[in-house]
Amino acid sequence: MSVTPAAGQAPLPQRFGAIAVARPGVGFRTLLYKEVLRFWKVSFQTIAAPVLTGVLYLLVFGNVLDQRVEVFQGVRYSAFLVPGLVMMSLLQNAFANSSSSLIQSKIMGSLVFVLLPPLSHLEFFAAYLLSSMLRALVVGLGVFVVTAWFAPPPLAAWPWILVFALAGAALLGVLGIIAGIVSDKFDQLAAFQNFVIMPATFLSGVFYSVKGLSPFWSAVSRLNPFFYMVDGFRYGFFARSDVDPWQSLAVVGLTLAAAAGLAVRMLAVGYKLRG
Amino acid sequence: MSIPAIEANHVVKRYARKRDSVTALDDVSLRIEPGEFFGLLGPNGAGKTTLISIIAGLARATSGQVRVMGYDVGSDYRSARRSLGVVPQELVFDPFFTVRETLRIQSGYFGLAGNDAWIDEVIENLDLGPKADSNMRSLSGGMKRRVLVAQALVHRPPVIVLDEPTAGVDVELRHGLWQFVRRLNRDGHTIVLTTHYLEEAEQMCGRIAMLKAGRIVALEPTATLLARLAGVQLTLRVRGTLPALLNAEAINPGQPRYVVRVSAAAEVEQVLATCRAAGCVIEDLEVGRADLEDVFLQLMSNDVDRKAA
Numbered sequence: 187m188s189v190t191p192a193a194g195q196a197p198l199p200q201r202f203g204a205i206a207v208a209r210p211g212v213g214f215r216t217l218l219y220k221e222v223l224r225f226w227k228v229s230f231q232t233i234a235a236p237v238l239t240g241v242l243y244l245l246v247f248g249n250v251l252d253q254r255v256e257v258f259q260g261v262r263y264s265a266f267l268v269p270g271l272v273m274m275s276l277l278q279n280a281f282a283n284s285s286s287s288l289i290q291s292k293i294m295g296s297l298v299f300v301l302l303p304p305l306s307h308l309e310f311f312a313a314y315l316l317s318s319m320l321r322a323l324v325v326g327l328g329v330f331v332v333t334a335w336f337a338p339p340p341l342a343a344w345p346w347i348l349v350f351a352l353a354g355a356a357l358l359g360v361l362g363i364i365a366g367i368v369s370d371k372f373d374q375l376a377a378f379q380n381f382v383i384m385p386a387t388f389l390s391g392v393f394y395s396v397k398g399l400s401p402f403w404s405a406v407s408r409l410n411p412f413f414y415m416v417d418g419f420r421y422g423f424f425a426r427s428d429v430d431p432w433q434s435l436a437v438v439g440l441t442l443a444a445a446a447g448l449a450v451r452m453l454a455v456g457y458k459l460r461g
Numbered sequence: 462m463s464i465p466a467i468e469a470n471h472v473v474k475r476y477a478r479k480r481d482s483v484t485a486l487d488d489v490s491l492r493i494e495p496g497e498f499f500g501l502l503g504p505n506g507a508g509k510t511t512l513i514s515i516i517a518g519l520a521r522a523t524s525g526q527v528r529v530m531g532y533d534v535g536s537d538y539r540s541a542r543r544s545l546g547v548v549p550q551e552l553v554f555d556p557f558f559t560v561r562e563t564l565r566i567q568s569g570y571f572g573l574a575g576n577d578a579w580i581d582e583v584i585e586n587l588d589l590g591p592k593a594d595s596n597m598r599s600l601s602g603g604m605k606r607r608v609l610v611a612q613a614l615v616h617r618p619p620v621i622v623l624d625e626p627t628a629g630v631d632v633e634l635r636h637g638l639w640q641f642v643r644r645l646n647r648d649g650h651t652i653v654l655t656t657h658y659l660e661e662a663e664q665m666c667g668r669i670a671m672l673k674a675g676r677i678v679a680l681e682p683t684a685t686l687l688a689r690l691a692g693v694q695l696t697l698r699v700r701g702t703l704p705a706l707l708n709a710e711a712i713n714p715g716q717p718r719y720v721v722r723v724s725a726a727a728e729v730e731q732v733l734a735t736c737r738a739a740g741c742v743i744e745d746l747e748v749g750r751a752d753l754e755d756v757f758l759q760l761m762s763n764d765v766d767r768k769a770a
Contacts, residue, residue, distance in 0.1 A: 208543060208572030208616075216569025224557050295553035299612065301519055302547055303570035304539035461476070461520035 214309040217300065221317030225283055233325055236279055240271045240329035244336060247393065257395045258426055264337030269347075269420040270392035271333055273354060276326035277412065280358035281365070281383050283318040288366025289375045292459075301460065307453035311363065311446075318359030319352070326351060339423040346431050347422030353438045354415040358383075360445040367452050367459065386412045391420075396428050411441045464531040466620045466651035467493040467516060472525035474511050474675075485511040487675040489525070493653060493668075495619070498646050500666030500683070501655045502757065507672040509655045510550060513624050516653075517547045529620055543571060546613035550624040550655075552605050554597040560584070560608055561593045564615050571616035583611045586641060603634040610638065620651045627658060639665065663687070663753040671760055678760050686756050692724040694755070695732060698745035704735050 225232040248264035255263045291297040300310065341347065361383070369375040390412035396404045407413050408429075418434035421427035427434070453459070474486040486508045493499045501509050514520035516527055518534050518541065527534045532541035555563060564583065568576040584593050587607045592600060597608065606626065613621060623642065627635045639661070646652045656662055662669060662683075669686055671679040679686060696712070697719045703709050709719035721732055729748065736743055 209574060210572065212572045212574045213570050216566055219569070220558075220566045223562075227557050291555070294556070295549070295551050296555040298519065298547075298549055298553060299555065299567060300570065302517055302542060302545075303567070303616075304542040304572070305570060306539075456521065460518065461514060 213303060213305045214313055217305060217309065217313035218316055221287060221313055222320060224287060225321050232321060233328060236275050236325045237328035237332060240275045241332050243271050244333045248337060258424055261424060262337055265339045267393065268333045268337055268339045269423045270416055272326050272330045273416045273419045274387050274392045275329045276322045276351060277354050277358045277387055277415065278383065279325040280318045280322035280355040281362040283321045284314045284359050284362030285366040285375055287314065288363065289369050289372060307450065311450050311453055314363050315356065315359045318362055319355040322355035323351060341423060342425035343422050346418060349435065350415055350419035350422065353442060354419065357438060357442045357445060360442065360449050363449045364445065364452065367457060386410055390416045392416055411437055414438050463495055465492045466495045466497065466530060467653065468528045470526045472515060472527060473523045474515060475523045484675050489677055491670055491677065491680060493651060495651050496649055498652045498665055498667050500662040500669040501653060501672065502659065502662055502669055503672035504761065508675040509672055510624060513622055513655065516622065517545060518542055543616060544619055546616065546618035546621045548609050548613045548623045548626050550628065552602060554605055554608065556598045559594050559596055560589055563597060563608060564611055567612045568615040573616055576615065579617065580615060583614050587611050603630055606630055621645060622653045624655050625657065627656065627661065659753040659757055671757065673761055687753065689756055692722055693726050693729060694749050695721045695729060696747040697721065697743055699741050699743055701741040703741055704739040707732060707735060
């Protein structure tokens with residue numbers, strides 16, 4: 187059988203039959219598929235566990251505070267809490283997916299299988315980002331479905347829910363890529379997770395409105411990009427928020443653009459990946 | 462002149478450290494022709510893996526140029542990487558997948574969808590059939606090594622680099638692996654091999670480059686390298702002092718043994734006669750021919766001598 191290689195493709199030995207010609211986009215789709223399959227195969231840990239954690243937060247805080255706290259007038263505290271818990275779970279899992287995949291494959295050495303093929307840095311970036319967003323959205327949806335059963339919130343301006351869910355998942359997915367690239371040990375990644383992501387998430391207004399804080403802490407909260415993600419996301423449910431959702435979107439969008447630019451640059455130069 | 466399978470021109474690789482830099486490759490140039498079985502030898506830290514990493518795109522040269530099948534590994538990396546299959550030195554694997562999933566995914570990375578017929582053939586050739594649907598974690602070290610070879614072949618690359626493929630591998634697998642690699646070479650694949658087993662390199666490789674401290678100290682056909690130490694090699698254990706005119710090389714200072722090289726078998730008697738005349742009693746004598754290990758040791762020690770001088 188005579189097979190002519192495609193333009194720009196190396197001539198290959200033909201002993202074992204017809205040569206499959208490389209098709210554009212297959213490499214990216216395969217990396218995306220592999221990343222999705224990776225978290226799907228351990229879905230008890232990557233999906234079910236965070237959903238359960240979200241529900242436990244709601245049950246504990248909701249039961250204790252439902253009768254004592256009213257953040258938005260006429261809204262049960264449990265219902266107020268639902269969007270914050272959904273967003274918190276979504277953000278944490280977007281970060282965990284890309285960062286843990288990269289650090290595991292770096293430490294185990296299997297990252298070489300992704301670095302040897304002809305994948306571009308943009309394909310690499312997009313595959314890790316989209317898989318993180320997918321896991322984040324699946325977890326977020328799971329947390330929403332279960333918690334909303336206990337305390338259903340309204341969906342007063344639902345397009346904002348989609349916008350901030352996508353933007354938040356993307357930003358944390360990108361931060362996960364950066365953390366995974368920079369970290370050489372699980373310990374370093376855990377430090378990033380415990381000392382940056384976790385405090386930023388907890389201090390973003392998941393459990394409260396920043397309007398209830400002192401002026402100083404309210405101003406400090408406004409320096410936290412996570413606050414704008416939670417606040418904008420909550421606006422989609424109650425059509426009420428601490429800041430204008432367009433302002434939140436601008437802050438999140440700019441932060442995402444800066445983080446994505448940094449991550450793409452790191453991948454393009456092979457920072458800590460290609461010696 | 463055909464396009465070389467691999468061409469390295471004046472490749473330098475320096476790693477920056479806190480206060481200075483360390484040179485892993487120092488002006489390395491070589492050309493490997495299509496269809497060659499090429500050996501890359503050298504002691505630990507000589508720069509073999511660094512050179513392979515640059516060829517494979519896993520590391521970037523500080524200066525110089527590397528091409529695979531005529532494609533620059535930097536500016537035309539897609540074609541260069543499609544032309545290359547690398548079996549890494551470390552026994553690495555992705556614990557989430559089965560053998561077949563691993564090979565399908567690896568094939569997909571190279572842009573090949575629907576490559577199952579070839580994957581089946583690779584699985585069969587490497588005797589991975591019974592384990593095809595087993596998780597990678599459950600495989601023995603030898604089987605994992607086979608999967609690494611299979612992963613390097615899923616996109617049918619014309620050039621295959623094997624970085625210490627038989628390290629920690631049992632005799633049976635080693636034998637089977639070499640049979641398969643020989644077959645690939647007969648079928649037209651260019652093979653580049655690094656190994657610490659010099660006997661393997663002597664048997665398999667048509668041409669050999671020896672690296673020492675980042676520099677190529679020999680780049681010749683295997684036969685030419687062996688001819689450097691042509692003739693007969695006498696290994697002696699003696700009582701008394703060996704005459705200086707024999708120009709012997711001590712190989713075991715603790716329990717003195719000496720190597721004396723002569724150009725022909727007829728000269729062996731002259732060596733023995735010289736010993737007798739000097740009153741030196743020969744307690745043990747082995748007669749043999751130089752192998753690649755002798756050449757390797759001589760080249761490495763010569764290089765050290767040159768540096769010391």
